[in-house]
Amino acid sequence: MLMLTILVIGAASLLVGSLSRSAPQITRDLKTGLALALAREALLDDSVSQTPFTSSGYLRLPDLGFKIGLIPAEGSAAPNFSGNSKDFSVIGKLPWRTLGLEPLRDAQGECLWYAVSGRFKNTPATETLNWDTAGQISVGDAKGNIVAENLAALVIAPNQIVDAQNRTLSDPAYAQCGGNYDARNYLDRHSASARDFDNVSDAANYFSGSINNRVARDAGNKLVVMAGGSHPNDRFVFISVDDIFRALIRRSDFSTQVAALLNDAYFMAVAITGSKGTDSVNCNALGSDNQTFCKNWKEMLLLAQLPVPASVTLDGSATGVCSRVLFFGGEKIASQLRLTGADKLKPSNYLEGINLSAYASPVALAGNFSGTSTFNAKHPAADVLKCLA
Numbered sequence: 001m002l003m004l005t006i007l008v009i010g011a012a013s014l015l016v017g018s019l020s021r022s023a024p025q026i027t028r029d030l031k032t033g034l035a036l037a038l039a040r041e042a043l044l045d046d047s048v049s050q051t052p053f054t055s056s057g058y059l060r061l062p063d064l065g066f067k068i069g070l071i072p073a074e075g076s077a078a079p080n081f082s083g084n085s086k087d088f089s090v091i092g093k094l095p096w097r098t099l100g101l102e103p104l105r106d107a108q109g110e111c112l113w114y115a116v117s118g119r120f121k122n123t124p125a126t127e128t129l130n131w132d133t134a135g136q137i138s139v140g141d142a143k144g145n146i147v148a149e150n151l152a153a154l155v156i157a158p159n160q161i162v163d164a165q166n167r168t169l170s171d172p173a174y175a176q177c178g179g180n181y182d183a184r185n186y187l188d189r190h191s192a193s194a195r196d197f198d199n200v201s202d203a204a205n206y207f208s209g210s211i212n213n214r215v216a217r218d219a220g221n222k223l224v225v226m227a228g229g230s231h232p233n234d235r236f237v238f239i240s241v242d243d244i245f246r247a248l249i250r251r252s253d254f255s256t257q258v259a260a261l262l263n264d265a266y267f268m269a270v271a272i273t274g275s276k277g278t279d280s281v282n283c284n285a286l287g288s289d290n291q292t293f294c295k296n297w298k299e300m301l302l303l304a305q306l307p308v309p310a311s312v313t314l315d316g317s318a319t320g321v322c323s324r325v326l327f328f329g330g331e332k333i334a335s336q337l338r339l340t341g342a343d344k345l346k347p348s349n350y351l352e353g354i355n356l357s358a359y360a361s362p363v364a365l366a367g368n369f370s371g372t373s374t375f376n377a378k379h380p381a382a383d384v385l386k387c388l389a
Contacts, residue, residue: 028107032157035104036237039112039155042099043239048247053257054292057129057248058122059153059239060099062092062114064214065174065181072173075103080123083210087118087126087219089136091183091206094155103177106157106235110167111177113156113186118219120152120244129296131245131331132338136221139236140203142228153239154224156205158186162231165190183213188225188232205234249331250377257293258328258375262386264290267303267326272362275345277303299344302327302351304364312387313370322387325369327351327359331380355383 043059050056060077061084067073070081075097084090094112096103104112117136119126126133138149161167170180183206184190205224206213216222225232248254264286271280278301283294303326311318312325329350332338336349343349347359358366371385 032106032159032235035106035112036155036157036235038101039094039096039099039104039114040237040239042101043114043153043155044243044247046099047244048251053251053253054296056251057120057244058125059116059120059244060095061121061123062090062116062214063095063098064090064092064212065171072171074174074177083215084124085118085215085219086124087136089116089118089207089216089222090121091115091187091214092181092212093177106159108158108160110158110179110186113158113183115154115156115222115224117152118216120241127295128299130299131241131249132299132344133241134339135241136216136219138221138223139238140223140225142225142232146223147226148238148240149221150241151238152241152244154236155239156187157235159227159233159235162188162233163190181212181214183207188234205232249375249380254377255375257290258297258384261286261290261293261297261301262326262328262384264294267386268324268388270303272303272305272324275361276301276347276350277361297328299338300327300329300350302329302347302359303361304359305362306364306367308367310367312367312385314373314385314387319387320389322367322389324388325364325367326386326388327355327369327371328375328384328386330375330382330384333381351383352381355385 047059048056062078063075064078065072065074066078067076068079075095077095077098078092092114094104094114106112115137119133119136135151137151137154139147139151141147165185167179167185169178174180187205189204203223203225207216209217227233227235266286273279278298281298281301283291283298286294303324305324306322309321309323311320312322332349333352337343338349348356351359355369355371358364358368369385371383375384376382
């Protein structure tokens with residue numbers, strides 16, 4: 001409840017902006033802020049609570065106005081559908097029924113909308129999902145300034161009608177929220193003459209060209225524009241990559257999964273190749289319980305042969321004799337960059353201190369490695385090590 005209260009206050013504060021607004025406007029802003037914060041919290045809870053662990057971290061598809069069999073229905077997360085390409089972002093209404101909510105509405109009485117980055121949607125799943133996976137949504141203000149980027153998702157309050165928007169009921173099945181599912185009729189901007197967009201490259205808060213303007217044309221980043229006057233008037237709350245993984249790594253089974261991966265006997269014999277020593281690692285060759293986790297988190301692994309068999313330091317104490325050391329590089333620190341493929345090949349973007357100084361592939365420069373034996377969410381950047389005898 002404390003976290004939810006903080007979210008509500010934060011969202012409301014962003015929307016209110018200043019006490020110079022009229023009391024009715026403040027009341028409307030608070031109502032919208034509350035709905036947005038509740039939706040954000042529900043989406044995050046749903047994402048990080050999925051079981052088994054390897055199913056968590058993904059976000060539901062939006063409500064696109066149909067359920068399995070393309071039967072008209074509202075409030076439910078869409079099943080996979082034609083045109084839903086891997087890593088292509090999708091926009092629709094908030095799937096309130098799937099999330100166990102009543103319809104959430106902004107101050108204008110409109111049900112909330114929701115955009116999910118293609119790499120974070122649950123179907124079809126992206127190739128690799130971990131704390132370094134980049135979100136594909138950026139947010140700008142009406143002046144062209146970027147205010148947020150690398151977002152996994154947005155919850156959107158569409159507010160009042162602008163331009164040529166038409167929110168007429170399109171099917172009796174949509175009677176609870178009303179209206180229709182064409183994003184142009186809810187999200188800025190509908191017409192090319194809309195004001196205040198000139199400084200943001202004629203951005204539109206939907207995906208032009210697809211059915212109901214709901215699917216991105218490619219896997220590239222998408223810029224949307226937040227409220228800044230009569231045009232645009234969409235209001236957002238953000239779901240960042242950190243929001244998801246900050247909660248997800250606190251699950252006890254995350255630490256369990258890391259330990260199980262490092263303990264897999266496969267790493268005793270696999271060839272050490274590549275700059276991080278793991279180019280030859282085939283996740284499908286691991287134990288069945290480790291394969292999916294390996295595919296998502298293999299980027300964190302580094303492997304090296306010690307120059308001579310020796311002990312390493314784990315949790316402050318010397319181990320037995322190790323012939324190899326397997327590393328799970330922790331969450332990146334401020335000086336590390338893991339955006340591109342080239343970034344992810346550099347040990348310096350995963351290891352720090354003496355571990356980085358001693359590391360080389362296939363044979364380490366020294367054997368004085370030090371780290372923890374288990375992942376601790378309170379110290380997520382710490383290197384986790386496994387001594388391989």
